[in-house]
Amino acid sequence: MANGNRGPSMHDVAARAGVSHQTVSRVLNDFPGIRPETRDRVLAAIDELGYRRNLAARALVTGRTQTIGMIGPEIPDIGPLSTLHGVERAARAAGLHTMMTSADPASESVREALDFLVGRGVDAIALVAQQRSVREALEGFDERVPVIHLLTGGDPAGAAASIDQRAGARLAMDHLLDLGHTRIQHVSGPPSYTEAQLRREEYGAAMSDRGLEPLEIIEGDWTTDSGFAAGSALDPTATAVFCGNDDMALGLIHALVTAGRDVPGDISVVGFDDTPASRHSLPPLTTVHQDFGAVGAWAVALMIAARDGLEPPSAELIAPTLVERSSTAPL
């Protein structure tokens, strides 16, 4: 072991165990046909030396790193964060490792992140693609490494893992409509987000399905502040508001209550996300729960299939659920 301070190598182990490096390799990779006694000697040597396999060397020859890359947004919202966390857990369960980097939605930045991960030799990439511009960055990206899209909302079929946004929006709207509301307004997220776009569309569809005229849509940016601002822009005849996410709903309620209106007495509010804060806001928020962990797990399944050249499992969206709390009431 006369190599700098690099730690023992396979040859050192081999020498100590009195075998060849190849035998050590076989033990490490669980190859059959090794005499138990030999195997034990090798294992003992590994232990004594504190040997640890060098993955760079391994990756160099195999061309596989057993690592998947993840690209998330610069500003981490609860959704992407939870999803990537789900990916990480599912990957670890599958014996894979994860490497994460972030990128703002500009194509340039996404391309950079992609290049970085490909350069690191990841076997597949999970890309949070809530915004259309992120997906556009992939145009002409004909790399040999498969890319799975996350949280596209179910817009494009194909290699993507998402929550069914239309279904979620319909859940919220039907809840409000079933309570008797007809003047329902929508505070949406930025239209650059596919999810916001889909929730918007479904808002309109849900209204017209009941023969109702949609009210003007107020555009927010997902933050509590923008929800607060939306409060003063609300249609005075509205008796219910479907908010694009919980944070905006919280801000909106704050504005409403400040203006002397009672929630849900005067006006009902429903959110989207089921954040921790929504459980105990005043009033506790009726909202749509999304299982981000399931999205992550599904993404990993897709990546493994893609990596191994298998047919991808049939596309399937994760179904959201409605959580009824106290921010909504019958008209």
Place this chain on the structure above:
Amino acid sequence: MANGNRGPSMHDVAARAGVSHQTVSRVLNDFPGIRPETRDRVLAAIDELGYRRNLAARALVTGRTQTIGMIGPEIPDIGPLSTLHGVERAARAAGLHTMMTSADPASESVREALDFLVGRGVDAIALVAQQRSVREALEGFDERVPVIHLLTGGDPAGAAASIDQRAGARLAMDHLLDLGHTRIQHVSGPPSYTEAQLRREEYGAAMSDRGLEPLEIIEGDWTTDSGFAAGSALDPTATAVFCGNDDMALGLIHALVTAGRDVPGDISVVGFDDTPASRHSLPPLTTVHQDFGAVGAWAVALMIAARDGLEPPSAELIAPTLVERSSTAPL
């Protein structure tokens, strides 16, 4: 380029540009003393071939991966998450890459995560060590890769980047005390967290510094639900509550209001974290803001110093600030 489907190698580029692989390497690494004309030819060849350097090969010979590892908790709270995000950004700015894995606080799990990262050849590790048990996992971990602790609260000096918890707790307490409150109760996080421990101690210190007797401390688990539960365990004589974090404060306020008490009319509440939801909760929450991004940046500075064998910059804690909103009022 007759190698499987591995993409072009340095030799392919060299052949195309009519130079040696060594010259290509020099161009790639910005070595001086290359004729501009030669350099351009190489660059052109790289571009035409879509060549990309194989980092596994590079890491194999240099022994450096230009990557830092991060270990976060299984359940991602806002603090660790924001901090790791800060590490990621600062690392990228320094030309380093990050690889993240998570571990539950059990020593076993932390050791595994450590081993994994060391095996991947990271140059340094940032470890979220809010809980004492996490730090204990490092006993006898004499690896050659430096480990920086995150969010220890400033308890142990040394290779750690944290926010000054004592100062933050003092900020919250002095605010309440200056408003004239004397019956102040504390809802703390789990004592296994150093941060919770430090906030607790400072609560007691702040009280006795003014000659006041501390009230019984209620123990929560950081969640809104535990804050809600704390609401019914509150000392009836308390006129103010210092909560260990915003989520618990939100749950507590919910319980209080449900029980018919007014915040801040009957009782003042201050939180800790400055989460997005706290800006527009009802009432908007007075809380302590922590600059997690700065912690991340500081951690990266420490890691670079450690990696290069430099003397670590003198230990310094990030100072929190008080954000006054509407959940507190004079007695």
Place this chain on the structure above:
DNA sequence: GGATCGGCTGGGACCGGTCACAGGCCCGCG
């Protein structure tokens, strides 16, 4: 004019694993 020197380039070993292949040994069989 020959030696020296600096700018620029090439040749080969090496990092630490995996893979393909070639044995050595011992057994059973004819």
Place this chain on the structure above:
DNA sequence: CGCGGGCCTGTGACCGGTCCCAGCCGATCC
């Protein structure tokens, strides 16, 4: 007693970069 065939093991090439060293060239110097 010789030979084929498992079982188990060793040998050497190779992955794609970086590092060390040598060599070429023209210009400068004495």
